[in-house]
Amino acid sequence: MEDKTFTVSEINKYINRILKGDPNLKNIQIKGEISNYKTFPSGHSYFTLKDETSQIPAVFFKFNKDRFLDFEPENGMKVIIKGKIEVYENDGKYQLYVTKIQKDGIGDLFARFEQLKKDLDKEGLFKDTHKKEIPKYPQRIGVVTAQTGAAIRDIITTIKRRYPICEILVFSTLVQGSQAAPQIVRQIKHAQEFNIDTLIVGRGGGSIEDLWPFNEEIVAREIYACKIPVISAVGHEIDFTIADFVADKRAATPTAAAELAVPSIQEVKNNVDQLSNRINKSIEDKLLENKTKLEYISQKNVLKNPETIYEIKGMRLDSLISRLDFSSKNIISQNRTRLFKLENSIVLKKPEEIIKAKREAYLKNFNKLEVLNPLLTLKRGYTMAKSGDKVISSAKDVKVGDEIDIEFNDGTVNTRVI
Amino acid sequence: MENLSFEESLEKLEEIVNKLENGDVPLDDAIEEFKKAMDLVKICNDKLNDAEESIAKIVKDNGEIVEFNSSQ
Numbered sequence: 001m002e003d004k005t006f007t008v009s010e011i012n013k014y015i016n017r018i019l020k021g022d023p024n025l026k027n028i029q030i031k032g033e034i035s036n037y038k039t040f041p042s043g044h045s046y047f048t049l050k051d052e053t054s055q056i057p058a059v060f061f062k063f064n065k066d067r068f069l070d071f072e073p074e075n076g077m078k079v080i081i082k083g084k085i086e087v088y089e090n091d092g093k094y095q096l097y098v099t100k101i102q103k104d105g106i107g108d109l110f111a112r113f114e115q116l117k118k119d120l121d122k123e124g125l126f127k128d129t130h131k132k133e134i135p136k137y138p139q140r141i142g143v144v145t146a147q148t149g150a151a152i153r154d155i156i157t158t159i160k161r162r163y164p165i166c167e168i169l170v171f172s173t174l175v176q177g178s179q180a181a182p183q184i185v186r187q188i189k190h191a192q193e194f195n196i197d198t199l200i201v202g203r204g205g206g207s208i209e210d211l212w213p214f215n216e217e218i219v220a221r222e223i224y225a226c227k228i229p230v231i232s233a234v235g236h237e238i239d240f241t242i243a244d245f246v247a248d249k250r251a252a253t254p255t256a257a258a259e260l261a262v263p264s265i266q267e268v269k270n271n272v273d274q275l276s277n278r279i280n281k282s283i284e285d286k287l288l289e290n291k292t293k294l295e296y297i298s299q300k301n302v303l304k305n306p307e308t309i310y311e312i313k314g315m316r317l318d319s320l321i322s323r324l325d326f327s328s329k330n331i332i333s334q335n336r337t338r339l340f341k342l343e344n345s346i347v348l349k350k351p352e353e354i355i356k357a358k359r360e361a362y363l364k365n366f367n368k369l370e371v372l373n374p375l376l377t378l379k380r381g382y383t384m385a386k387s388g389d390k391v392i393s394s395a396k397d398v399k400v401g402d403e404i405d406i407e408f409n410d411g412t413v414n415t416r417v418i
Numbered sequence: 419m420e421n422l423s424f425e426e427s428l429e430k431l432e433e434i435v436n437k438l439e440n441g442d443v444p445l446d447d448a449i450e451e452f453k454k455a456m457d458l459v460k461i462c463n464d465k466l467n468d469a470e471e472s473i474a475k476i477v478k479d480n481g482e483i484v485e486f487n488s489s490q
Binding site for chain 1: 423424425428431432434435438439443448449452455456462463465466468473474475477479481483486
């Protein structure tokens with residue numbers, strides 16, 4: 001074989017046969033970082049998989065991409081690739097034929113999630129005080145999600161069933177892959193121009209990579225800045241994304257988001273009916289109350305027999321008159337009594353008696369006087385000597401020769417003292 | 419009053435009901451409020467019974483709004 005001369009094709013084919021014969025290389029798993037990723041019009045993609053010191057060319061055929069790829073590979077992305085290694089004989093190089101690409105570094109994603117959550121929390125983006133209230137009776141609901149898929153269907157079905165008088169505006173966006181976050185941000189901005197009451201932002205369930213756009217900082221900040229109340233609806237019950245923390249309300253699923261966004265129309269109708277009943281009852285009560293009051297008042301004697309008003313007034317007048325009468329009569333009678341007393345006084349009625357009494361008194365006094373009358377003494381034989389008119393009561397009052405009168409009971413004798 | 423939103427109408431209605439139930443409202447005022455309340459009930463019911471079923475629409479990037487069709 002030492003003298004055999006190979007053509008280039010032959011040697012490449014030979015090497016290829018050796019590689020293909022190695023079972024390890026037939027089904028191999030390699031991890032590395034994507035670089036120089038390029039997709040050609042054929043749909044095939046070519047890139048280089050590398051680590052710090054080494055690299056290997058890789059090809060990803062459209063056929064495999066369509067079947068196994070659920071995200072868009074990017075340069076710098078850490079991946080785990082399944083495939084085989086063969087020689088591309090035309091170029092004389094061995095390369096990795098990719099059948100499936102998986103993102104590596106899920107641990108890194110968790111770390112990023114935790115870090116961002118911590119940072120935004122510290123910044124205050126999750127604060128309850130910033131959360132807006134979800135309108136109770138929205139007229140227009142906006143939904144930022146993929147226009148195909150279960151999420152939008154669930155939301156529309158639920159809203160139509162619960163609250164069919166509400167309008168739904170869909171703002172379609174990619175919900176996974178590297179282009180999703182900027183599109184979600186753009187559609188949240190766009191939705192704010194349409195007079196929407198509540199905005200639902202979300203998607204159905206998926207892997208952590210699938211949900212990743214809802215963990216992106218730009219999405220979180222856009223939800224925070226949104227003027228419309230936002231309900232997040234990402235994935236399933238157990239999935240929590242940054243969007244959930246920053247949204248005004250978190251719904252576990254898209255269906256739950258729709259239930260939070262609109263009331264049940266039946267409940268609202270019942271509520272209105274109840275209010276209507278209450279208002280009817282209260283006005284009936286009010287009327288009844290007033291009617292009862294009116295009846296009570298109209299039962300009162302005054303209204304039933306208005307003349308009693310006059311009767312009462314009349315009675316009062318009578319009473320006043322009678323009092324007036326009484327007191328005037330009293331005055332008159334008092335005066336009359338006085339007059340009567342005066343009229344009946346003895347002075348006026350029998351003046352002669354007074355005269356008689358006076359006379360008797362006089363005579364009594366007179367008799368007393370008579371006892372003292374000297375003339376009466378003379379009668380009993382005594383005489384009285386007088387000088388002129390003066391009674392001589394002492395012998396010393398006369399001298400010899402004095403002319404004196406001696407008065408007797410029955411006359412006077414002029415004599416001279418000897 | 420016609421221009422009130424559904425929520426405003428309902429709130430106003432609740433307010434009147436509470437006022438009439440709790441407050442010592444004179445009869446004339448109560449009747450006035452009652453009339454208002456019945457108008458509000460009608461407005462609310464009209465809005466709730468709006469025959470038109472909600473339509474889901476999709477807003478295109480250029481702002482054009484077209485009927486939503488999930489098979490799109």
